[in-house]
Amino acid sequence: MKLLELYFDNAATSWPKPRAVDQSLAVYQRTVGASAGRGAYPRAQASGQILSGCRSVLTRLMNAPDSQRVIFTLNCSDALNVAIHGLPWRRGDRVLVTPFEHNSVLRPLHALKDRVGIAIDVMPVDSDGRVRLEKLASVLRARTRLVACVHASNVTGVIQPVAEVGAFARRKGIPLLVDAAQSAGSIPIDMAAMNIDLLAFPGHKGLLGPLGTGALMLSKQIDLDPSRQGGTGSLSEQEAQPDFYPDRLETGSHNAPGLLGLWEGINYIFHRGVGAIRRHERRLLDQFRKGIGEIPGIRFFGASHGADQAAVVSLRFKDEDPRHTAARLWEQSRVMVRAGLHCAPWAHKHVGTFPNGTFRFSFGPFVTAAHIDRALAALRRLETSSLRTKR
Ligand SMILES: Cc1ncc(COP(=O)(O)O)c(C=O)c1O
Numbered sequence: 010m011k012l013l014e015l016y017f018d019n020a021a022t023s024w025p026k027p028r029a030v031d032q033s034l035a036v037y038q039r040t041v042g043a044s045a046g047r048g049a050y051p052r053a054q055a056s057g058q059i060l061s062g063c064r065s066v067l068t069r070l071m072n073a074p075d076s077q078r079v080i081f082t083l084n085c086s087d088a089l090n091v092a093i094h095g096l097p098w099r100r101g102d103r104v105l106v107t108p109f110e111h112n113s114v115l116r117p118l119h120a121l122k123d124r125v126g127i128a129i130d131v132m133p134v135d136s137d138g139r140v141r142l143e144k145l146a147s148v149l150r151a152r153t154r155l156v157a158c159v160h161a162s163n164v165t166g167v168i169q170p171v172a173e174v175g176a177f178a179r180r181k182g183i184p185l186l187v188d189a190a191q192s193a194g195s196i197p198i199d200m201a202a203m204n205i206d207l208l209a210f211p212g213h214k215g216l217l218g219p220l221g222t223g224a225l226m227l228s229k230q231i232d233l234d235p236s237r238q239g240g241t242g243s244l245s246e247q248e249a250q251p252d253f254y255p256d257r258l259e260t261g262s263h264n265a266p267g268l269l270g271l272w273e274g275i276n277y278i279f280h281r282g283v284g285a286i287r288r289h290e291r292r293l294l295d296q297f298r299k300g301i302g303e304i305p306g307i308r309f310f311g312a313s314h315g316a317d318q319a320a321v322v323s324l325r326f327k328d329e330d331p332r333h334t335a336a337r338l339w340e341q342s343r344v345m346v347r348a349g350l351h352c353a354p355w356a357h358k359h360v361g362t363f364p365n366g367t368f369r370f371s372f373g374p375f376v377t378a379a380h381i382d383r384a385l386a387a388l389r390r391l392e393t394s395s396l397r398t399k400r
Pocket of ligand 1: 020021084085086087111113159161162163188190191210211223
């Protein structure tokens, strides 16, 4: 990538990664190469140690109850599918969600609605889009079997009061599923203190690991049925999937090179500290929010206060199609942002930006104040320049 290009799409996947993450694939191929749990020789054991090392740093990072209840997945969508399809749904069961859920929650739920006959209820939210805790009891139904809450919206960045939603769900004896796609690694998460039963997150965004990594973590209060079966390297004489974790939910050879990269990404996060990363991103967010407030024609869709927002900012320029604006940002200023619905149509309906959506800036731990200045300069340039390349 040329020096002048600016990447602001960390909500899709983080870039750049720490150097050790970049090197991890080559390190794995050179020094390990084997598949975990598939051999008694030292390299296969080394691969197994990478998996258990990665499980244990994730357990520590999220204050999870048991490293064996860390299930590796392909990404956050896969983790959400393992969680949602692993629950024992019956016709007439209900799920309570926020209006800011991603399609990776909504589509599995809609599939269950069609196939099994479940119903989806929506939590009331305030003008910022934060769950109105005092109204939760009024939307709870006798057959509500799951509460699903996105930690931070990938459209508005708004952070939900997950701990309070968790306390409510625990009091009612209903499991809480949290989609931490936009918070894992950049906003503190404590599974025990927040009463989270199912925590789904990608390894490739805030945790700074490579694409192709993610995980689902289970509390001791929850059990899931496997929605797929296959080889686990354990109890091979048995026809049924093993019933212990992680083998119950993890099938087939692992992405061990990717998980070595994820482990390195988490090591970087421990070294810098989630709290310090949040403070850094908060400073960038405040600088950006202040700057856009002074640019004519820019409309902002986010929280009233930076404290309630992850480093994700949705904007529109006048009444221009956001895809056109994103194309202009690239053509004029070599700025990379994502435009459209961001796989979260409900969120856009809620903030009034459906169907064209917004263009979205998202920052990461390696973005600097100078980068934000250049992003703001690029936004100011929108007024004066027009698109050179027609698309
Ligand atoms: C809120 C939210 N949930 C789920 C996902 C899906 O994550 P993944 O791309 O790792 O499947 C995303 C990705 O952008 C997201 O922002």
